[in-house]
Amino acid sequence: MSGPYTLALLPGDGVGVEVVAQARRVLEAVAHHDRIDLRFDEIPGGAQYFLEHGHDWPEDAERRCADADAILLGAIGWPSSDGHGTAMRPDGKMAGWSAIVGNRIGLDLYANIRPVKLLPGVRHLISGTHKQVWSPENVDMVFIRENTEDLYSGSGGILAPGGDAQVAIDTRIITRRSTERIIRLAFETALKRGGAPTDGKRRVTCVVKDNILHGCRMFVRIFEELGAEYPTVQREVVLVDAFTQWLVRRPEQYDVVVAPNMFGDIITELASALQGGMGMSVGCNVGTRHGMFEPIHGSAPKHVGRNRVNPIATVLAAAEALRWLSARHSDGSLSSAGDRIEAAVRTVVSKGQTLTYDLVGPEVAASTSAVTTAIIDELELVHP
Template identity: 40%
Template structure:
């Protein structure tokens, strides 16, 4: 049954560094694609700068709004020198708290080479690199954050956590995602690659075992396996082989950035953190405080993350208006890049953040 709404409430958290610039850009593009009445954006505070002023990286009122919202759009968070007493970065804790409190178990990172964006891998063209990395987002090695042990300033330990529930749900998510896609560019096969270190560690052998069990319920989707070290070679040598890759938290974090490098860099790296009831969307590039406020940051990753948000909301609510708008935003970005209408500086151009925003909006009519 459709749960289409007349208006979708979106919390926007600008954050730090270039966060406010790219978040404002994405909001402008999304409203151009959907109309101002369909999406209602409410701005809320959070991030390292807010922590420095108030002692809270994620204020209670911001979290309450996120919990009630239809989706969350985030710019970026983190500033140099603003850390907790244990040395860990404050900025990261904004989305980490949201991740765990809202149970956002699937971190989705599309790796797609757009026309007009040159890959550092020779000979690869638009359409030949098009896969998605799904990273388990709530356990793995990062479950130890804040709980590791430092003993007598001589020894430190962190513990990896892999549960059946955690692996089952992210594996099912990955197989379902593959069913919605068109298969790997190389051969058109729907395929889920399990990335692990099952040859060395029992935790990863268990991860692989559960993925294999889940695969039995998806006979139409091929299962593939790759060790985390080997996949870094394969992602460079044969990126067209991949459709969906599922990985434990830390491995997924690492290979996602490698994948982004193969399509032109972090400036095109969109991300979605999804749970059963909530979704958080942000560019994966960080806050880049060294260029903040100069109107030189590329908003492309945040705009593309906004497109992921529209598609997720469209699927969740059976709303074709949102799904269509997501397609239009991605097409507008590709047109701007392909035709050289506003090339970001990180891709070799000179376009400002406002130039890029205006160019994408013009394509949306």
């Protein structure tokens, strides 16, 4: 028996509750079959919790997240009570901030890692239809985004003389320490991969706006300094506006992509369309000692309670959590379990018989729970 390991579950808001419940089903199945002592600590919280209780989550939630071996997050965010925009806290932060941004900062989850891979049988969304298929081997890259500073640092505010907002300021913060560790992680990641699909060469692409922004100029200088230590890895610097075009036109060019926080957030949303949409897209927030894993989609209020959203991103996030734990604890059973979950997902997707509306359209769509059951059935066919 391997373990014990404790996974903190933060279902959050809306469909986050539904997809985390489905990922837990998969985790329980693989833990049973692979003899892993996996324990769960489910923590309520989020914007809906804030609207009801006046705070983001229970008083001991921060400690419980820190004590867990890994965290699985659903989705955070909910409409405000008056129906105008997103629910906000009195301090100007989004309701539920503690579970997502607070954990990133408090646990020093400095890297947001997003694998972008098109699985066989999944249709990309660039055309806006479900009719075009992009060759899967052309889309296989990893985005590594700085995760704790930039415009997300919270430095700034609103000047409102007489209560009337007149000036809004958001200060962009780029530090050498955070830049160095995110860029080094990008090069180390490239060394572990097989290179870009187009030519098999290990390559790190730095996405910035250094023709305009001082922070980006420093980011590039550090990129070149550290890149010199990795002579077997090619490096290139691309302006973010040009990159959005090239990402769509020639995804096979890219291997590892590194970017500051804000630009990284935007370009990874675009990249999700290459792999079939946000229902297939995973975000890994990791630091030296802690890791939090999530689907990158939102809480989708209009879909709540309809058993129709895609659980695959959350299931794959759970697989990433197991593999990350495996590396931290030198426990091969965890990486094996994570690989088996991904293999089961690949099989379900390639069969194309049990998929949600975002992948096959509403006419032949399966339910959220049916997709999860199909994944578990595939897991049970192959024993470790």
